[in-house]
Amino acid sequence: MEDARSTKKRSGRAPSKKRHKYIFVIGGVMSGVGKGIATSSVALILQSKGYKVNAVKVDPYLNIDAGTMNPTEHGEVFVLRSGLETDQDMGNYERFLNVSLNQEDYMTSGMVYQSVLEKERNLGYKGKCVEAIPHVRDEIIRRIRLASEQNGSDISVIEIGGTVGDFQNALFIEAARVLKLEHPDDVLFILVSYLPVPGALGEMKTRPTQNAVQQLNSYGVQANIIIARSSQKLDQRRKEKIAISSNVSADHIISAPDVESIYDVPLNFEREKIGEMLLKALRLPKKPATGLADWQNFVSKIKNAKKEVKIAIVGKYFDTGDFVLSDAYLSVIEAIKFSAAAVGARVEITWVNAKDFQKNPKSVSALNKYNGIIVPGGFGETGIEGKILAIQYAREKKIPYFGLCYGMQLMLIEYARNVLKLPGSHTTEIDSNPTHPVIDILPEQKAILANENYGATMRLGVYPALLKKGTIAGDAYAMESVEERHRHRYEVNPEYVRQFEEGGVVFSGVSPSGILMEIAELPRGVHPFMLGTQFHPELQARPLAPHPLFTAFLKACVRKDTVI
Numbered sequence: 001m002e003d004a005r006s007t008k009k010r011s012g013r014a015p016s017k018k019r020h021k022y023i024f025v026i027g028g029v030m031s032g033v034g035k036g037i038a039t040s041s042v043a044l045i046l047q048s049k050g051y052k053v054n055a056v057k058v059d060p061y062l063n064i065d066a067g068t069m070n071p072t073e074h075g076e077v078f079v080l081r082s083g084l085e086t087d088q089d090m091g092n093y094e095r096f097l098n099v100s101l102n103q104e105d106y107m108t109s110g111m112v113y114q115s116v117l118e119k120e121r122n123l124g125y126k127g128k129c130v131e132a133i134p135h136v137r138d139e140i141i142r143r144i145r146l147a148s149e150q151n152g153s154d155i156s157v158i159e160i161g162g163t164v165g166d167f168q169n170a171l172f173i174e175a176a177r178v179l180k181l182e183h184p185d186d187v188l189f190i191l192v193s194y195l196p197v198p199g200a201l202g203e204m205k206t207r208p209t210q211n212a213v214q215q216l217n218s219y220g221v222q223a224n225i226i227i228a229r230s231s232q233k234l235d236q237r238r239k240e241k242i243a244i245s246s247n248v249s250a251d252h253i254i255s256a257p258d259v260e261s262i263y264d265v266p267l268n269f270e271r272e273k274i275g276e277m278l279l280k281a282l283r284l285p286k287k288p289a290t291g292l293a294d295w296q297n298f299v300s301k302i303k304n305a306k307k308e309v310k311i312a313i314v315g316k317y318f319d320t321g322d323f324v325l326s327d328a329y330l331s332v333i334e335a336i337k338f339s340a341a342a343v344g345a346r347v348e349i350t351w352v353n354a355k356d357f358q359k360n361p362k363s364v365s366a367l368n369k370y371n372g373i374i375v376p377g378g379f380g381e382t383g384i385e386g387k388i389l390a391i392q393y394a395r396e397k398k399i400p401y402f403g404l405c406y407g408m409q410l411m412l413i414e415y416a417r418n419v420l421k422l423p424g425s426h427t428t429e430i431d432s433n434p435t436h437p438v439i440d441i442l443p444e445q446k447a448i449l450a451n452e453n454y455g456a457t458m459r460l461g462v463y464p465a466l467l468k469k470g471t472i473a474g475d476a477y478a479m480e481s482v483e484e485r486h487r488h489r490y491e492v493n494p495e496y497v498r499q500f501e502e503g504g505v506v507f508s509g510v511s512p513s514g515i516l517m518e519i520a521e522l523p524r525g526v527h528p529f530m531l532g533t534q535f536h537p538e539l540q541a542r543p544l545a546p547h548p549l550f551t552a553f554l555k556a557c558v559r560k561d562t563v564i
């Protein structure tokens, strides 16, 4: 009964007024070929054609959110406005679409199962046997629908994590199949596949893609469009070869060769007319719309940037390669790129290991070749003293410095120790009983940690800050207050605020209560740019709306072209 009722409801008893459209993006052959960027690009193109679009990420793992995962293994934890800790793909969607997404736009298997299990415990299934089909499947569909309703969007682009054939994502593909069955004209499938060019052959092979299409067919799902990722362009002969074996017409196979910048991808897709193709397949009319002119303009700014700027990001880096590092700090890197494009700078980023400075403090002078230094967010003890040495160097040598979250806390510890002459200044994150606990735990966090309750318990998501006029931050934002995203447990200890201020630090952003210090800076007369934020400005930087603080930092870096 329960099942029959829920199916009827889905099949149109309570139809929404406008017919919502769903595009599912599924990966074939292997992961890591740019499914997230393909999803972001498709969403952007439809948005540029005048439609309201929301992008949804489905992560098949069992974690309830991405907050408890190690960024060097999994990539950056991207925090939404609501405070939900999500996958870095959500950051890509927000950056491409220039919107803030809702927490309903993200789901993991863990979240889905948690809802089903809670409902079961509350007798929500009225004595039924609770099963993957229909209950888990229907919970997935409910969440996808809810996301579109929350956004009031016309089209949802939903990326199913993993690759076709995985055990973990099968239920999500099944949910998509059922949605298609109920709304045949409103649901489309895009397969993002990979075509290898084996070195020894030097020839692009279509077989793995043909197999992926067939594997998807075995779930009862037919791809409508194939995005063919490869190192090279796909030729007509191969398009036809894939077409004949996969029931997808050759003009619905999009060539997606490797590109210099991910921001080229939507432009390349549009060259293959994917936007028109999607609108036609979804039976949506053409609308007067802005198109991709602004995007094109941003891409040309990146390409034409001339002024060379070298930035060092000082952090703790393990035995990971650059690839993993750039994933762990994705939003920081992108935020730099957007502001660099805005000021016409070409940026070279160098990863600097803070632990090296700890071993050999004199080696910190190697930082003199950079136009700017960033200490990004972080947790724990590793490399702390090295980072503090780097910050001291930046302050004394007047190299523009930008501290993000931990980077601000450490900037103040350095200042307390070396300028305020408060030896033994530290954060209670590292030293539970320092002489001067200048950075201390947020009171509400104490009980949480005492219970070892780590998931989703930090100060997360947007909080407002009031800005001081005439400061670097106040002038950069040119606003009286801002809302920025947070992810931290510790803060500037209110008991030390006066000493910092009397000793020369300006708290240019403060919570409306006046208790939490959100931005700390040194006056321009003292240092060209020495500023830290308790929040993560990088999470709200967008290609078409670069972050004002990153732009102010980049401007200072461009000015600092003479090496000390």
Ligand code: GLN
Residues within 6 Å of the ligand: 376, 377, 378, 379, 380, 404, 405, 406, 407, 429, 487, 488, 489, 490, 491
């Ligand atoms: N570890 C610090 C805190 O919890 C900083 C966190 C961060 O950089 N995101 O407050």
